Amino acid sequence: MSEKRRIELIVNGKRYAGEVEPRVHLGDFLRQNVGLTGTHLGCEHGVCGACTVIAGGAAVRSCLMLAVQADGATIQTVEGLATEAGMHPLQKAFHERHALQCGFCTPGMLMSLAAYLSQNPLADEAGIRTAISGNLCRCTGYQAIVEAALDVVAAGRGGR
Amino acid sequence: MKPAPFAYHDPRTLPEAIGLLALENAKLLAGGQSLVPMLNMRFAAPDHVIDLNRVAGLAGIKRTSGAIEIGAMTRQCDLEISAEMAGALPIFGAALKFVGHFQTRSRGTIGGSLCHLDPSAELPALCLLMDAEFTVAGAAGERIVAAMDWFQGFMQPAAGPGEILTAIRIKPWKAAHAYGFCEFSRRHGDFAIAGAAALLALGPQDRISQAAIAVFGVEVSPRRLPEAEKMLTGAEAGQASFRAAASAVDTLGAMEDAIVSAGYRRKIGAVMVQRALEMAHKRAKAGVV
Numbered sequence: 001m002s003e004k005r006r007i008e009l010i011v012n013g014k015r016y017a018g019e020v021e022p023r024v025h026l027g028d029f030l031r032q033n034v035g036l037t038g039t040h041l042g043c044e045h046g047v048c049g050a051c052t053v054i055a056g057g058a059a060v061r062s063c064l065m066l067a068v069q070a071d072g073a074t075i076q077t078v079e080g081l082a083t084e085a086g087m088h089p090l091q092k093a094f095h096e097r098h099a100l101q102c103g104f105c106t107p108g109m110l111m112s113l114a115a116y117l118s119q120n121p122l123a124d125e126a127g128i129r130t131a132i133s134g135n136l137c138r139c140t141g142y143q144a145i146v147e148a149a150l151d152v153v154a155a156g157r158g159g160r
Numbered sequence: 161m162k163p164a165p166f167a168y169h170d171p172r173t174l175p176e177a178i179g180l181l182a183l184e185n186a187k188l189l190a191g192g193q194s195l196v197p198m199l200n201m202r203f204a205a206p207d208h209v210i211d212l213n214r215v216a217g218l219a220g221i222k223r224t225s226g227a228i229e230i231g232a233m234t235r236q237c238d239l240e241i242s243a244e245m246a247g248a249l250p251i252f253g254a255a256l257k258f259v260g261h262f263q264t265r266s267r268g269t270i271g272g273s274l275c276h277l278d279p280s281a282e283l284p285a286l287c288l289l290m291d292a293e294f295t296v297a298g299a300a301g302e303r304i305v306a307a308m309d310w311f312q313g314f315m316q317p318a319a320g321p322g323e324i325l326t327a328i329r330i331k332p333w334k335a336a337h338a339y340g341f342c343e344f345s346r347r348h349g350d351f352a353i354a355g356a357a358a359l360l361a362l363g364p365q366d367r368i369s370q371a372a373i374a375v376f377g378v379e380v381s382p383r384r385l386p387e388a389e390k391m392l393t394g395a396e397a398g399q400a401s402f403r404a405a406a407s408a409v410d411t412l413g414a415m416e417d418a419i420v421s422a423g424y425r426r427k428i429g430a431v432m433v434q435r436a437l438e439m440a441h442k443r444a445k446a447g448v449v
Contacts, residue, residue, distance in 0.1 A: 002165030022168030022209065025196065044161065045197035046264060058237065058266035064196040065267065068168055069213060112263060133348045134261030 007071040012080030020067045027051040029067035038078040038107050049135035052108040053077050059115035078107035089157035093148035101139035108135050113149050121158030163199035170211045177215050178299055181322045183208045190272030193264045230328045232271025248332045251339035255282040261349045271325045277315045280351040280377035288382050289357045289374035292330045298323040311381035337361040340439030344428050352377045353420055356432035360440040368392045378414045378429040397441045406434040
């Protein structure tokens with residue numbers, strides 16, 4: 001009854017095709033079928049934000065979208081942030097500000113902030129705090145994460 | 161956890177989607193921000209999932225004569241940035257900031273919220289406040305359900321098992337008015353313990369000419385406070401009349417759980433009503449909608 005479906009999607013600029021059961025969510029598909037394990041799965045019910053990816057330009061919870069729903073979609077994961085020219089400004093700022101300790105929440109934080117800052121390149125602290133209010137971090141206390149994002153804004157690199 | 165197996169259907173037309181509802185143990189999938197967690201945790205285990213995301217014509221915001229018509233599959237993020245909504249129904253933009261997080265509003269839909277019907281959900285409360293009309297489509301055709309009749313109990317919308325909510329029609333008030341909205345939750349983005357939405361129209365000498373109040377999160381579904389609205393109409397706006405209106409919450413049959421007692425929920429609900437009225441009054445006096 002749960003027949004596999006063939007889907008095709010673009011992940012970080014590369015085309016992937018795969019056969020997948022409808023009950024598999026996008027986060028599991030990215031990790032298990034595509035082999036991109038940067039996207040982390042924490043709660044799998046939309047609370048922790050670790051699995052956040054960018055689908056069609058919008059930040060989404062990859063645990064709350066079925067892989068079959070992403071057929072034809074363009075997805076960006078944390079692996080797609082860095083380019084040959086180097087790390088994404090947010091990644092650099094996270095490194096400089098020590099905005100991670102265990103790193104579990106980091107992919108979700110980065111993808112949420114990348115999406116938010118690309119639409120709000122002049123974001124202030126309150127906006128940034130609201131933007132990551134759906135991303136749980138149990139190590140940092142958030143301060144360094146907010147500072148890293150503010151550094152990116154100050155450097156005029158919010159849009160990238 | 162992972163969902164139990166199900167058969168997946170992604171119809172392209174509304175008649176096709178309605179036809180699929182004849183399948184046994186079928187569930188409609190809108191934005192998935194409530195249903196997919198329930199699938200993941202196996203609180204829901206449908207045999208068939210009918211995905212509405214590829215059905216043509218179910219999303220969009222249209223201004224018609226005297227009303228705003230919102231397609232049921234319109235995403236919450238699109239309501240948030242819509243110029244039509246900001247112009248005619250700015251209370252939606254204010255309330256949407258409290259609906260989940262921007263990463264869930266990018267998928268979540270207004271129709272999904274209205275059919276899931278969490279007691280503390282903001283959008284159903286706003287539809288009730290505005291006396292919205294819901295278009296529901298089934299094999300026998302379309303019917304219109306008034307917001308007052310939509311709430312049949314805990315997470316029970318008036319749509320039948322063979323029906324699909326397709327559109328929400330809202331008539332903004334004709335008279336100059338202003339809104340107030342507030343809710344209380346322990347963390348931003350959490351389900352609110354209680355919240356309230358209000359509209360006020362002011363006449364001369366700060367007399368209220370029209371009032372509407374909806375409180376949510378207190379009872380199993382959002383509810384209007386008709387007696388309080390009646391009491392406010394003609395009264396002078398201010399602390400005294402707002403406090404008297406808010407006392408209507410004291411007699412509601414509030415929900416109770418291990419963390420929040422019924423009494424506390426009523427208390428917070430009353431404070432929210434008072435604050436929503438104060439906010440509406442302040443905005444009305446400042447001349448903003």
